[in-house]
Amino acid sequence: MGYGSYSADAHQQLLQGRAALKREDVFKQSDCHPLMNPHGVRVRECRDSPEHPNSIGIVFALDVTGSMGEIPENLAKHQLPHFMKLLTDCNIADPQLLFSAVGDATSDRASLQTGQFETTAELMDQWLTWCFLEGGGGGQGTESYELALYFLAEHTDMDCVAKRKRRGYILMTGDELPYPAVSKHQVDAIIGDKLDADIPTEEVVAAVRQTFHPFFLIPDQARRARCEKRWRDLLGDYVICMESHLDTCFVGAGCVALTEGAVPDLDAFASLASKAGAPKERIHSTVRALTPYAELLGRAGVPGADAANVAPAPRSFWRKLFG
Numbered sequence: 001m002g003y004g005s006y007s008a009d010a011h012q013q014l015l016q017g018r019a020a021l022k023r024e025d026v027f028k029q030s031d032c033h034p035l036m037n038p039h040g041v042r043v044r045e046c047r048d049s050p051e052h053p054n055s056i057g058i059v060f061a062l063d064v065t066g067s068m069g070e071i072p073e074n075l076a077k078h079q080l081p082h083f084m085k086l087l088t089d090c091n092i093a094d095p096q097l098l099f100s101a102v103g104d105a106t107s108d109r110a111s112l113q114t115g116q117f118e119t120t121a122e123l124m125d126q127w128l129t130w131c132f133l134e135g136g137g138g139g140q141g142t143e144s145y146e147l148a149l150y151f152l153a154e155h156t157d158m159d160c161v162a163k164r165k166r167r168g169y170i171l172m173t174g175d176e177l178p179y180p181a182v183s184k185h186q187v188d189a190i191i192g193d194k195l196d197a198d199i200p201t202e203e204v205v206a207a208v209r210q211t212f213h214p215f216f217l218i219p220d221q222a223r224r225a226r227c228e229k230r231w232r233d234l235l236g237d238y239v240i241c242m243e244s245h246l247d248t249c250f251v252g253a254g255c256v257a258l259t260e261g262a263v264p265d266l267d268a269f270a271s272l273a274s275k276a277g278a279p280k281e282r283i284h285s286t287v288r289a290l291t292p293y294a295e296l297l298g299r300a301g302v303p304g305a306d307a308a309n310v311a312p313a314p315r316s317f318w319r320k321l322f323g
Contacts, residue, residue, distance in 0.1 A: 004120035005051060008088075011081040011121035018077045023069065026076050029132040032110035036101070036130055038151055040192045044098060046117040046158040046168065052094035057117055057158040057168030058256065059212070060128075061100045061148050063175065065108070065137030070245050071173050071219065072101070076128050079249040081121075085276045086253035090262040090269070097124050100152070101131040102174070105144040105186045108136040112147055112190055117158075137176070141226065144186070145178040145216075146201040151191060153208040161211045169259070170214040171252040173245075175223040177230050205234050214238060215255050219245040237296050243285040250278055250286040258290065258299055265301025266294045 018026055046057035062072045075083075087095050096117040105111035115127030137143060152170060160166040182204055184195035208214050215238045216231045218224045224241045231239045242251055254269050256262075263269045266287050273283050294300040 004118075004123070006084060006088075006119055007121055008081055008085055011084065011125070014121060014125050015077065015081065021077070023073050023133065026073065027129055027131060027133045029130060032113050032132050033130040036113040036115055036127070036132075038112050038114050038155070038191050041114070041155055043155050043157045044114060044116055046096045046098070046156070046160065048094075048159045048163065052096070052119060054160075054164075055094045055096050055117075055158070056092065056160045056166065057098065057156065057212075058095050059098045059100060059152060059156075059168065059170045059172075060252070061102055061145075061152070061170055061172040062131065063103075063143060063145075063173050064101045064131060064133045064135065065103055065143055065176075066135060068173060068175060068219070069133040069135055071248050072099075072128065072131055072133060074246060075249065076125070079246075080124065080128065082276055082278060083249035083253050084121075084124075086250070086272060087256065089272045089276060090253070090257040090260075092256060092260060092262055094119070095256075098156075099124075099127045099131060100148055101133075102143060102145055102148045102172070103134055104137050104142070105147055105183070105190060108134050110134055111144050111186075112151060114148075114151060141176055142179050143174060143176045145172060145174055145176075146182050146204050147179075147186060147190065148172070149178075149201075149204050149208045149214065150182045150187065150199065152212065153204060153210070154193065155191070156211065158211065167210075168212045169256050170208070170212045171217060171248075171255065172215065173217045173219060173248060175219055175227060177227050178234070202234065213255075213259055215240060215252070217242060217248060217251060219248070237293055240289055240293060242289045244282075247282055247286050247289060250282055251289050254286060254290045255293070258294055258297055263299070265299040266290060267301035 101113040103111040
């Protein structure tokens, strides 16, 4: 998949009038859309084309349980065009987006939903708004993130990997723990694969890392305490603790741009985010969230924040940009 060209203007037009709509008027599914059902899916493909010779696969794996539905709602109503503009401005030439929705396989009707990799605004928006925001979850502090990671490891095929040895990106949002292992029974029932045994989540993470940079985005500081440690055990510095769910698009774009070396540092990324229309408060909090990861890469560009994500000391750039 992934044919056609992206138009920021077309994307903005799709969002016209949505801001005032109720969530259920944007996300109208009352069950898993048949085309997003992962059962029997052989592969989701991210392919090069004459229009897009350097495709790179980017997955938004969105927790849709409980209050986590705020993130897909905000993407669909407001911010997905900002994400795409930032990638374009950072010279990420040929991004292809896939949307996946994650729930709880022990209790939800649609614990895993998955779209296709797409390039055009219309098709990105279609798959995003086809997500069923079930709002369930098991209530035991775990969701089936590991099942989504298994699907992405085993059922995606990307030319960026096959042709260029260049991994794609997973931007997974969540505020709970994964289960300790992928259940062979759940894989059989939900995806259709036959496994001999359960697979420890650590092994699934190792497998998905062969083809993706897997980031886990925690929506705010209040929720980081209940899940950060376990995710850091699994993903290390690929865990990003945000200050607000409203930062998801900007933080996600920053993860890609910094990892790709598409921007020299956070100073440059913040400047591009400002030009892309990001509000000042969103740029501030995005920079704070990304600073630990940028420091790891040597691309912080500003004095580092401490472990509590205290704002870094201002420099002339920040005074000029924010006043």
